[in-house]
Amino acid sequence: MKREDWSEFARKLDWELSYVSEKDAFPEVQSGRPWLPGTAWTNWDEPFRTNYGEYVAQQHAKEASVEAVRAAVGRLEAYQRLPTSWLDGLKLHAAMLPLAEFAAVVGNLRAARFGRDSAWRSTAVFAALDEMRHTQIPLLLMHELVRWDPQFDWTHKLFHTNNWVAIAARHLCDELLLASDAIEFAIATNFVFETGFTNVQFVGLSSLAHDVGDQMFEKMVNSIQSDEARHSQMGAPVLAKIVEHDRRYAQYLLDKWFWRSWLLFAVVTGFSMDYLTPLEHRTSSFKEFMQEWVIDQYLRTLSDFGLERPWYWETFLEGLDHYHHMVYASAYSYRASVWFNFVVPGPEDRAWLREKYPSSWGKFDPVWERITRRWQASDPGNDFAVHGTAIVSFCDLCQLVLSNGTPDWNSANVLDRQGRRYIFCSRPCRWIFEQEPERYAAHKNVVNRVLTGEAPANLVALVQRYFGLEYETWGKDAFAGDYPWMERTRR
Ligand SMILES: [Fe+2]
Ligand SMILES: [Fe+2]
Ligand SMILES: [Zn+2]
Numbered sequence: 001m002k003r004e005d006w007s008e009f010a011r012k013l014d015w016e017l018s019y020v021s022e023k024d025a026f027p028e029v030q031s032g033r034p035w036l037p038g039t040a041w042t043n044w045d046e047p048f049r050t051n052y053g054e055y056v057a058q059q060h061a062k063e064a065s066v067e068a069v070r071a072a073v074g075r076l077e078a079y080q081r082l083p084t085s086w087l088d089g090l091k092l093h094a095a096m097l098p099l100a101e102f103a104a105v106v107g108n109l110r111a112a113r114f115g116r117d118s119a120w121r122s123t124a125v126f127a128a129l130d131e132m133r134h135t136q137i138p139l140l141l142m143h144e145l146v147r148w149d150p151q152f153d154w155t156h157k158l159f160h161t162n163n164w165v166a167i168a169a170r171h172l173c174d175e176l177l178l179a180s181d182a183i184e185f186a187i188a189t190n191f192v193f194e195t196g197f198t199n200v201q202f203v204g205l206s207s208l209a210h211d212v213g214d215q216m217f218e219k220m221v222n223s224i225q226s227d228e229a230r231h232s233q234m235g236a237p238v239l240a241k242i243v244e245h246d247r248r249y250a251q252y253l254l255d256k257w258f259w260r261s262w263l264l265f266a267v268v269t270g271f272s273m274d275y276l277t278p279l280e281h282r283t284s285s286f287k288e289f290m291q292e293w294v295i296d297q298y299l300r301t302l303s304d305f306g307l308e309r310p311w312y313w314e315t316f317l318e319g320l321d322h323y324h325h326m327v328y329a330s331a332y333s334y335r336a337s338v339w340f341n342f343v344v345p346g347p348e349d350r351a352w353l354r355e356k357y358p359s360s361w362g363k364f365d366p367v368w369e370r371i372t373r374r375w376q377a378s379d380p381g382n383d384f385a386v387h388g389t390a391i392v393s394f395c396d397l398c399q400l401v402l403s404n405g406t407p408d409w410n411s412a413n414v415l416d417r418q419g420r421r422y423i424f425c426s427r428p429c430r431w432i433f434e435q436e437p438e439r440y441a442a443h444k445n446v447v448n449r450v451l452t453g454e455a456p457a458n459l460v461a462l463v464q465r466y467f468g469l470e471y472e473t474w475g476k477d478a479f480a481g482d483y484p485w486m487e488r489t490r491r
Contacts, residue, residue: 003051007049007051010051011049011051011118011119011122012117012118012119013118014038014117014118022037022038023035026038026114026116027114028181029181030110030113030114030181030182031114031115031116031181031182031183032114032181032182032183032184032185033181033183033246033249034242034245034246034249036116036241036245038116038117040241040245041116041117041120041241042117044116044117044119044120044237044238044241045119045237046119046120046123046233046234046237047233047236048230048233050126050230052126055126055129059129059130059133062223062226062227063133065219065223066137066219066220066223069215069216069219070141070216070219072215073215073216074141074144074216075144076144076145076147076148078215078216079144079145079148079214079216080148081213082212082213082214083212083278083281084341084343084478084479085275085276085277085278085341085343085478086212086214086276086277086278086281087149088276088340088341088342088343088478089271089272089276089277089340090214090217091151091152091154091155091339091340092268092271092272092276092338092340093201093205093217093268093272094138094141094142094152094154094155095154095155095157095158095339095340096158096165096169096268097134097138097155098134098135098136098137098138098139098155098156099135099156099158099159099160099173100159100169100173100177101131101134101135102131102132102135103173103174103176103177103178104127104131104134104177104189105128105131105132105135106177106178107176107177107178107180107185107189108124108125108127108128108130108131108185108231109124109125109128110180110181110182110185111124111127111182111185111186111234112124112125112127112128114181114182115182115186115234116182120186120234120237120238123231123233123234124231124234126230126231127190127227127230127231127234130227130228130230130231133224133227134224134227137220137223137224138155138220139155139156141216141220142155142156143155150472150473151339151340151341151473153473154339154340154473157339157468158339159173160468161467161468162449162455162466162467162468163337163338163339163467163468163469164337164394164399164401164446164467165338167394167399167445167446168264168394168398168399168400169264171398171399171443172260172264172398172399175439176188176189176193176257176260177189183238183242184253186234186235186238186239187235187238187239187242187250187253187254187257188253188256188257189235190231190232190233190234190235190238191232191235191236191238191239191254192235192253192254192257192258192261193257193261194228194231194232194235195232195233195235195236195301196258196261196294196297196298197261197262197265197294198225198228198232199225199293199294199297200265200269200289200290200293200294201221201265201268201269202221202222202224202225202228203225203293204269204273204284204289204292204293205217205221205269205272205273206218206221206222206225207283208272208273208277208281208282208283209221211281211283212277212278212281236301239254239305240305243305243306243307247306247307250305250307251307251308252435254302254307254310255310255311255312255428256432256435258298258310258316259310259312259316259428259429259432260398260432262316262319263323263398263400263429266286266319266323266324266327267324267327267400269286269289270286270323270324270325270327270328271324271327271328271331273285273286273289274286274324274325274328274353274356275328275342275343275345275349276342276343279348279349279352282352285353285356285357286324287320287321287356287357288356290320310428312427312428312431315426315427315428316428318406319404319426321357321359321360322360322404322405322406323403323404325353325357325360325361325364326403326404326405326406326407327400327401327403328342329364329367329368330392330401330403331401332344332371333371333387333388334387334388334392335383335387335474335475335476335477336383336384336387336459336460336463336469336474336475336476337459337462337463337467337469337474337475338469338474338475339469339473339474339475340475341475341476341477341478342475342476342477342478343477343478343479344368344371344372344375344477344479344481344483344486345368346483346485346486347485348485350365350368360406363406363407363408364407367407371386372486374386375477375481375486376486376487376488378481380480380481380482380488381480381481381482382481383476383477383480383481386477386481388459389459390459391446391447391450391457391459391462393412393423393445393447394445394446394447395412395423395424395425395426395429395445396422396423396424396429396433396440396443396445397424397425397429397430397432397433397440398425398429399443399445399446400425401425402423402425403425404425404426404429405425405426411425411426411427412424412425412426413426413427413430415430415433415434417437417441418441420441422441446462449466450462
C-alpha cells in the first residue's frame with residue numbers, strides 16, 4: 001500500500017471502550033482538565049505527520065550524522081582549542097540539559113498513555129524516544145572531557161546533588177515534566193517551553209557556537225532542535241482545545257509557564273550569550289535573541305489564539321534589561337557555589353553591554369568596577385578575596401536567588417501563610433504560588449534547610465557538604481582574576 005492509503009487510518013487508530021468508562025481509562029488527575037468526552041478530541045490534529053517506520057529511518061540518519069561530526073571534531077583536543085569562557089558556558093548548558101531531558105521522557109509517556117486522542121498519543125511516543133536521545137547525546141559527548149576537567153562531570157552529577165541550581169532546576173523540571181497531567185504538560189512543555197523558548201537556546205546559541213568554532217555543540221543542539229521542532233507541535237492543538245472550553249485556565253497555564261521558563265532561560269542562555277561567549281564572537285545580545293526568537297513569535301501566537309499577553313508583561317520587559325545581569329553579578333560573587341567558572345567583563349565587554357542595554361547597564365557597571373578594584377588589590381587566584389561570605393536568600397517559588405528587580409529597586413516580597421513566611425523574588429513568582437499554594441507550600445528553600453539544620457550554615461561547609469562541590473570542581477574566576485586589561489597595584 002502507498003503511504004497515503006494507510007497513514008491517516010493508522011495515526012487515528014482508536015477504539016471505543018466497552019467494559020471500563022472513559023473516565024476510568026482517562027482519569028482527570030492524569031489526563032488533565034477540563035475533562036472532555038473523547039468525542040470532543042477526535043479532530044485533534046498535528047501538522048507534521050510521521051509514522052514509526054519513517055521516524056526510525058530519520059532518527060537513524062540524525063544519529064549517524066552526529067556520530068560523523070563526533071568522529072571528526074569530538075575528541076578532547078578539539079575542545080581544548082576553544083575559548084575558556086565558552087567552555088564554562090558549555091559546562092552550564094551541558095549540566096542543565098540531559099537529566100531534564102530524561103524527565104521529559106516521563107512527561108511524554110504520560111501523554112502517550114493519557115493524551116485524549118490516538119494521534120496525540122502516537123506523537124508523544126516518538127517524543128519520548130526523542131527525549132531519550134537528548135539525554136544520551138550530551139552525556140556521551142561530555143564524558144570525553146571528564147578526564148581533562150572534572151567540572152564536566154557535573155553534566156551527569158548536577159541533578160543528583162543539592163546544589164542550589166539543582167534545587168531550582170528540579171523544582172521547575174519536576175513540576176513541568178514529572179508532575180504535570182497530559183494537558184498541562186502539552187501546554188507548558190510542548191507549547192511554552194519547546195515552541196516558545198528552546199529556539200533561543202538551541203538556534204541562538206548554536207549560531208554563536210558556529211562563530212566560536214564549536215562544531216560539536218552546534219551539531220548537538222541542531223540535532224536536538226530538529227526533534228523539538230517536530231514534537232513541540234503537540235502543544236498548539238491541545239491549547240486550541242482548552243481555549244475553546246476554558247479560556248481562563250488556558251491563559252493561566254500560559255502565564256505561569258512563560259514566567260517560569262523565562263527565569264530559567266535568562267540564567268542558562270543569558271549567561272552564555274552576554275558574558276561567557278567571547279566578545280569577538282557575539283552576534284546579538286541575549287535581549288536581541290529573546291526579541292527575535294521568543295517575544296515576537298509568542299505574542300503573535302497569543303493573538304492567533306485570541307489570548308492576552310501575561311498580566312506581568314511590563315515586569316517581564318523590564319526584566320529583559322536587568323534579570324540575567326543581576327543573577328550573573330550575584331553568581332559571580334558566589335561562584336564557589338556552582339560547578340563552572342566565571343569571567344569579569346572587561347572594558348570592551350562593558351562598552352558592548354552599555355551599547356546593548358542602554359537603559360540599564362549604567363546601574364551594573366559600578367558593580368564590575370568594584371569587583372575589578374577588589375581583584376586589583378588581591379593576589380591572582382585568591383578567589384575568596386573577591387567573593388561573598390554570607391549565604392544568599394532564595395525565592396520560595398523559582399528557588400533562584402532573590403535577584404529580580406533592579407540595583408535600585410528590590411522586588412522581593414513576602415507572604416504569610418499558615419504560620420510560615422514565604423519570600424518571592426518577584427510578583428509573578430508570588431502570584432504563581434498563590435494560585436496553587438498546596439502544590440508549593442511544603443517545599444523548603446536552601447535558607448529554610450539551613451535554619452532547620454539539614455544544611456550547614458557556614459558557606460564553605462555548605463558548598464562542600466551540601467552542594468556537592470570540592471576545590472577542584474567549584475567555580476572560580478576563569479582567569480584567576482588576572483586579566484591583561486586589569487592592572488595590579490603593587491603592594
Ligand atoms: Fe528534548
Ligand atoms: Fe522536547
Ligand atoms: Zn522567583
